[in-house]
Amino acid sequence: MNLFDVYPINDVTIVKAKGSYVWDDKGEQYLDLYGGHAVISIGHTHPHWVKRIEEQLEKIAFYSNSIKIPLQVELAAKLGKVSGKEDYQLFLCNSGAEANENALKQASFHTGRKKIIAFSKSFHGRTSLAVAVTDNKNYSAPVNETDNVIFLPFNDEDALQACFEKNGKEISSVIIEGIQGVGGINVADDSFLRKTRSLCDEYGAVYIADSVQCGYGRTGKFFSHDFAGVNADIYTMAKGMGNGFPVAGIIVAPHIKPKHFQLGTTFGGNHLACAAALAVLEIIEEEKLMGNAVMVGKYLKDELSSIPGLQNIRGRGLMIGFDVPEELKDLKKNLLWNQKIFTGEAKPNVIRLLPSLALKKRDAEQFIDSIKEEISILSEQQ
Numbered sequence: 001m002n003l004f005d006v007y008p009i010n011d012v013t014i015v016k017a018k019g020s021y022v023w024d025d026k027g028e029q030y031l032d033l034y035g036g037h038a039v040i041s042i043g044h045t046h047p048h049w050v051k052r053i054e055e056q057l058e059k060i061a062f063y064s065n066s067i068k069i070p071l072q073v074e075l076a077a078k079l080g081k082v083s084g085k086e087d088y089q090l091f092l093c094n095s096g097a098e099a100n101e102n103a104l105k106q107a108s109f110h111t112g113r114k115k116i117i118a119f120s121k122s123f124h125g126r127t128s129l130a131v132a133v134t135d136n137k138n139y140s141a142p143v144n145e146t147d148n149v150i151f152l153p154f155n156d157e158d159a160l161q162a163c164f165e166k167n168g169k170e171i172s173s174v175i176i177e178g179i180q181g182v183g184g185i186n187v188a189d190d191s192f193l194r195k196t197r198s199l200c201d202e203y204g205a206v207y208i209a210d211s212v213q214c215g216y217g218r219t220g221k222f223f224s225h226d227f228a229g230v231n232a233d234i235y236t237m238a239k240g241m242g243n244g245f246p247v248a249g250i251i252v253a254p255h256i257k258p259k260h261f262q263l264g265t266t267f268g269g270n271h272l273a274c275a276a277a278l279a280v281l282e283i284i285e286e287e288k289l290m291g292n293a294v295m296v297g298k299y300l301k302d303e304l305s306s307i308p309g310l311q312n313i314r315g316r317g318l319m320i321g322f323d324v325p326e327e328l329k330d331l332k333k334n335l336l337w338n339q340k341i342f343t344g345e346a347k348p349n350v351i352r353l354l355p356s357l358a359l360k361k362r363d364a365e366q367f368i369d370s371i372k373e374e375i376s377i378l379s380e381q382q
């Protein structure tokens with residue numbers, strides 16, 4: 001049997017990983033500033049994370065949600081403490097798309113309404129509703145088409161206001177990334193998020209903060225939406241939550257009440273996933289990784305801003321993007337093959353940095369030296 005060929009892949013096989021480094025099957029070492037797509041939060045194969053999972057594996061890996069699972073209660077308490085949303089309620093699932101799917105569904109249960117507001121360049125996942133609120137027709141099959149989604153321009157307060165004035169009574173939820181990831185590292189304005197909050201309050205809609213990529217401490221605050229100083233009604237999370245172990249969730253504000261059987265999952269919140277997620281939060285707290293994300297992120301942004309050729313350096317903490325002009329279009333490829341550094345991208349010309357929150361300053365310095373070297377080689381070839 002062949003693999004179903006849905007991804008363009010780099011010709012490299014990674015067999016080992018530690019901290020911010022990975023190694024291929026030939027023993028070559030790479031600096032990982034991509035974090036396996038923003039997934040590696042505390043660093044690859046962190047010893048505490050490995051130990052927590054191993055110890056749990058020896059006890060019990062899985063049993064269904066029909067029994068008490070104290071690890072889920074422990075995880076909810078820890079997540080409440082580290083995120084500062086102690087009065088929220090946690091529902092666990094397995095992926096970012098599933099988290100968004102459940103959030104959108106729960107919002108509709110709560111309001112009894114159907115319409116959703118989403119934004120240009122959004123990415124929320126591949127399942128039915130998640131892809132319907134994603135602004136990329138290539139990911140949507142005919143069966144995913146729906147009249148329930150209204151797309152508005154990102155960061156346009158007047159358009160949002162006008163839409164609520166026209167359709168307010170029908171709007172179930174607004175779903176927004178605090179920083180758009182796949183869309184190219186576009187930061188939601190604090191005032192736009194505050195406007196979203198006040199319009200949702202005025203019209204009784206649910207504010208869903210997609211924090212799958214921009215959450216879990218990556219920006220220096222637990223949720224990047226926190227920069228706006230207002231709370232969302234539902235936060236969705238995945239990626240960094242398990243540091244590579246598949247675990248995801250939504251946290252739901254106290255005024256939204258659960259009802260038996262409306263949401264559910266077989267694997268979500270299993271013992272092993274909870275152990276991995278607890279290990280991540282313990283390390284984020286113990287090693288002060290949000291502070292590190294601010295410090296190393298600032299260094300990277302300052303240095304990148306001083307490099308001629310790179311444009312629109314943007315982002316927060318360790319979620320950074322910049323535009324690469326046409327004459328440097330091979331930069332990402334050359335960083336990988338010449339300098340052995342993984343970075344992310346966003347079409348058509350954005351390089352994205354999504355490293356572990358434990359990225360060391362000296363690794364960031366190495367990256368800056370490497371990118372300068374590659375830019376000067378490319379410039380000489382012009």
Ligand SMILES: Cc1ncc(COP(=O)(O)O)c(C=O)c1O
Nearest residue numbers: 095096097123124125181212213
């Ligand atoms: C903002 C955002 N939401 C949702 C998703 C979907 O997550 P998953 O691939 O785990 O379903 C992603 C994945 O890249 C994402 O960046």
